[in-house]
Amino acid sequence: MLFIISGPSGCGKSTLAKRALAELEGLVFSVSHTTRPKRTGEVDGEDYYFLSRSSFEQLIADNKLVEWAEVHGHLYGTSIPELEKKGAGSDVLLDIDVQGAEQIRSKIKDIVSVFILPPEYPVLRERLISRGLNSTEDIERRLETARKEITAYTRFDSLIVNEDLEQAVRELKAVIIAARCRVRFREKDIMPILHSFLKEESK
Ligand code: 5GP
Numbered sequence: 001m002l003f004i005i006s007g008p009s010g011c012g013k014s015t016l017a018k019r020a021l022a023e024l025e026g027l028v029f030s031v032s033h034t035t036r037p038k039r040t041g042e043v044d045g046e047d048y049y050f051l052s053r054s055s056f057e058q059l060i061a062d063n064k065l066v067e068w069a070e071v072h073g074h075l076y077g078t079s080i081p082e083l084e085k086k087g088a089g090s091d092v093l094l095d096i097d098v099q100g101a102e103q104i105r106s107k108i109k110d111i112v113s114v115f116i117l118p119p120e121y122p123v124l125r126e127r128l129i130s131r132g133l134n135s136t137e138d139i140e141r142r143l144e145t146a147r148k149e150i151t152a153y154t155r156f157d158s159l160i161v162n163e164d165l166e167q168a169v170r171e172l173k174a175v176i177i178a179a180r181c182r183v184r185f186r187e188k189d190i191m192p193i194l195h196s197f198l199k200e201e202s203k
Contacts, residue, residue: 001091001092001110001111001112001179001180001185002083002087002091002092002094002104002108002110002111002112003027003091003092003093003094003111003112003113003114003175003176003179004093004094004096004101004104004111004112004113004114005017005093005094005095005096005113005114005116005172006095006096006097006098006100006101006113006114006115006116006149006152006156007115007116007117007149007162008117008118008124008142008145008146008149008150009072009128009142009145009146010118010124010125010127010128010131010142010146011116011117011118011124011127011146011162012116012118012127012162012165012168013095013116014095015165016116016160016162016165016168016169016172017029017093017095019169019172020093020169020172020173020176021093023169023173024173024176024177026089026090026091027090027091027092027093027176028086028090028091028092028093029086029092029093029095030078030082030083030086030092030093030094031045031046031047031048031049031082032048032049032076032077032078032082032094032095032096033048033049033051033056033059033065033068033075033076033077033078033079034048034049034050034051034056034074034075034076034077035050035051035052035053035056035074035075035076036048036050036072036074036076037050038050039133049079053075056068056075056077059077059079060077063080064079064080064081065077065078065079065080066078066079066080066083066103066104066107066108067096067099067100067103067104067107068100068103069096069097069099069100069103071097071099071145072138072141072142072145073141076096076097076100077100078094078096078100078104091176091180097149098149098152098155101113101152101155101156102152102155105155110184110185112157112158112175112176112179113155113156113157113158114156114157114158114159114160114172114175115152115153115156115158115159115160116160116161116162116168117150117153117159117160117161117162118161118162118163119161119162119163121146123163124143124146125139125143128142128143157175158171158175160172160175
């Protein structure tokens with residue numbers, strides 16, 4: 001199953017995703033490709049696959065990306081091989097922007113999408129400034145994008161307001177656990193149970 005987590009930059013998506021990945025079994029992260037420069041501490045192949053614009057454009061030309069978008073002046077995309085590799089035997093979590101979520105939604109039927117919101121605009125601004133990862137110009141661009149993106153929440157299955165981190169983590173995990181319980185995803189669990197009943201009857 002594919003889980004998509006989206007929301008404005010600085011709303012705490014990555015922290016929430018990391019917590020869910022660490023605390024839930026059978027959930028793996030889809031590492032995106034990006035042309036954005038690597039930040040201090042980021043690891044190529046773990047946080048992102050960092051590549052040049054021309055290499056990214058080659059991936060597009062080769063139809064290797066299931067979705068891609070230009071976000072805050074850089075290209076970001078999810079590759080089909082990455083999804084195939086990570087999705088073999090596990091659920092996959094994608095941290096992508098609203099344009100990417102829209103593209104996945106139009107291509108893949110059974111996805112679960114979660115939108116993360118900050119409790120209010122000044123909190124988002126403060127978080128972007130205090131995490132110290134972005135230049136003033138980049139922060140302004142991210143806030144501008146956020147103002148546009150938040151209206152996209154209506155197209156998501158679930159909404160989490162990240163005011164209290166622990167509560168938001170609980171809610172994200174609850175969404176994932178509940179989705180996994182849907183009858184249509186439980187075929188492989190149901191069959192042995194049904195068979196055990198049939199075996200008993202035929203005795
Ligand atoms: P950042 O530069 O802060 O790591 O990410 C900026 C934005 O790009 C975030 O909203 C993040 O969700 C989005 N993003 C990351 N990977 C992808 C991707 O593969 N596809 C798309 N469409 N957006 C992505």
